[in-house]
Amino acid sequence: GKVKSEDTDASAGFSWQGSAASAIASQAWPEHVRDFVRSVLICRGADKALRIRDELLRVSKLLETCILNVDLALADVTAQPAPDDVASQLGSSAEDDEAAASNRKALMSAAIQRQ
Numbered sequence: 555g556k557v558k559s560e561d562t563d564a565s566a567g568f569s570w571q572g573s574a575a576s577a578i579a580s581q582a583w584p585e586h587v588r589d590f591v592r593s594v595l596i597c598r599g600a601d602k603a604l605r606i607r608d609e610l611l612r613v614s615k616l617l618e619t620c621i622l623n624v625d626l627a628l629a630d631v632t633a634q635p636a637p638d639d640v641a642s643q644l645g646s647s648a649e650d651d652e653a654a655a656s657n658r659k660a661l662m663s664a665a666i667q668r669q
Contacts, residue, residue, distance in 0.1 A: 571604035
């Protein structure tokens with residue numbers, strides 16, 4: 555049969571353990587033979603190995619999603635002015651008119667969001 559790639563497996567919800575169990579169940583063997591093969595897979599560790607592989611693929615996909623979310627959050631945070639930049643701009647602003655006050659409020663709000 556066609557071998558699936560790990561990326562396809564993780565995104566499509568493919569289960570190596572489930573696939574092995576289905577393959578055994580679909581055999582035309584007597585039930586006691588299918589039970590024996592399932593028991594051998596468990597005793598020899600194959601069942602556990604397939605379950606571990608399934609979980610590692612699932613975790614890997616979730617970690618990729620976390621990394622993308624962190625990258626987006628970092629881009630949002632770095633787009634805001636740093637508190638030191640805001641402080642220096644506020645310190646150099648000598649005007650006391652309404653536009654300067656509004657500018658100071660906007661700068662402080664952006665700095666608070668970044669924190």
